[in-house]
Amino acid sequence: MKESRLNVFITGCSTGIGRSLLNEFCGKEFRVFASVRQSKFEDFKASLTGRLCEVIPYALDVTDLDNGTEVINDIHTIYGPIDILINNAGISYRTVIEEMCDRDEALQMATNYFGPMHLIRLVLPVMRKRRKGRIINISSVGGMMAMPTMAAYSASKFALEGASEALWYEVRPFGIHVSLVRPGFVNSNAFRKVKYSRGTDPEDNKGAYANHYRHMSTFIEKITTRTPCTPESAARTIYKVSQMKHPPLRIAGTPDASFFSYLRRILPRRFYHWLLYRSLPGIKTWGKAPDHE
Ligand SMILES: NC(=O)c1ccc[n+]([C@@H]2O[C@H](COP(=O)([O-])OP(=O)(O)OC[C@H]3O[C@@H](n4cnc5c(N)ncnc54)[C@H](OP(=O)(O)O)[C@@H]3O)[C@@H](O)[C@H]2O)c1
Structure with missing residues (x-):
């Protein structure tokens, strides 16, 4: 009998948007392969017991390319082709370029860019042969506009955006859809998990960029905790994209992302940069000198 369920693979399901995405796909006509890092695997598996929908957990660190290869090969062998790949896992450094260390920058790129690209390369041959499939990369407003202290994060999302745009052209002749969903501010734990390179944490920072960190950090925390956008609402948008017959390449993941995209489109670029600078x-x-001294 022909399998009617679609196979969906999602990265970074331990929390936030990934976890909500898993819930969104659950109970519908999907078999969901939900991946989390090894350190979260047992708890994650336990949290799935009693679910009526079919969720198959995998341990995957997206920066470990061999791990990615094993997981995707395993799914292809046991369950068949992946219909929808959602590259959701991500991290965010909040450190100015001068103080970013190379190792942390490499980790930022490995998680948000190289990992997703590797997974895409693994699913593409099968999608291409079947002449169907969907790849949804979770980008960010940070993949459209760069903000101070978030250079490495923006670089990783700009890279994801550029590669996805090229991919959109490359695989369209094979019937494969590529989309970038760009959330703006989402009230998830992401801002609590934000990383600071080389001890640049605003709490005890007295360096030349102390005020950059302090103000950006307070500002982002304020918006992120007050926004009505939740991981659930972002996940609903991503789910809708996965169901569109002709999904666009770029989609705002939250209403503020639509607003920022509009501003960026309509304002003359010089004025836009001036305005943004004045509004920091x-x-x-x-x-x-640091405010607190
Ligand atoms: N929250 C926002 O405001 C916002 C805005 C724009 C875009 N986004 C994007 O949305 C996506 C999801 O973010 P979120 O808000 O849900 O953040 P989150 O709550 O921090 O979740 C991030 C997920 O990625 C996982 N992850 C991190 N590094 C990983 C790795 N090396 N291998 C596998 N999984 C890894 C985390 O696992 P652990 O639990 O093990 O750390 C977690 O499951 C990210 O790509 C993020 O850049 C978020």
Whole structure:
């Protein structure tokens, strides 16, 4: 008998948008392969007991390319082709370029860019032969506009955006859809898990960029905790994209992302940069002695 369920593979399902995506696909006509890092695997598996839908957990660190190869090969062998790949796992460094260390920058790129690209390369041959499939990469407003202290994060999402755009052209003749969903501010744990390279944590930072960190950090925390956008609402948008007959290449993941995209499109670029600079939180204190001294 022909299998009617579609196979969906999602990375980074331990929490946040990934976890909500898993819930969104559950109970519908899908078999969901949900991956989390090894350290979360047992708890994650336990959290799935009693679910009526079919969720198959996998341990995957997206920066471990061999691990990615094993997981995708395993799914292809046991369950058949992956219909929808959702590259959701991501991390975010909040450190200015001068203070970013190479190792952390490499980790930022490995997680948000090289890992997803590797998974895409693994699913593409099968999708191409079947002449169908969907790849959804979770980008960010940070993949459209760069903000101070978030250079490495933006670089990783800009890279994801550029590669996805090229891929869109490359695989369209094979009937494969590529989409980038760009959430703006989402009230998830992501901002609590934000990483600081080389001890640049704003809590005890007295360096030249102390005010950059302090103001950006307070500002982002304020918006992220007050926004009505939740991992659930972002996941609903991503799910809708996965169901569109002709999904667009770029889709705003939250209403603020639509607004930022609109601003970026309509404002003359020089004015846009001037306006954004003037609007940065506490900008008049940046480059001066730390506020708290
Ligand atoms: N939250 C926002 O405001 C926002 C805005 C724009 C875009 N996004 C994007 O949305 C996606 C999901 O973010 P979120 O808000 O749900 O953040 P989150 O709550 O921090 O979740 C991130 C997920 O990625 C996983 N992950 C991190 N590094 C990994 C690795 N090396 N291998 C496998 N999994 C890894 C995390 O696993 P662990 O639990 O093991 O750390 C977690 O499951 C990310 O790509 C993020 O850049 C988020």
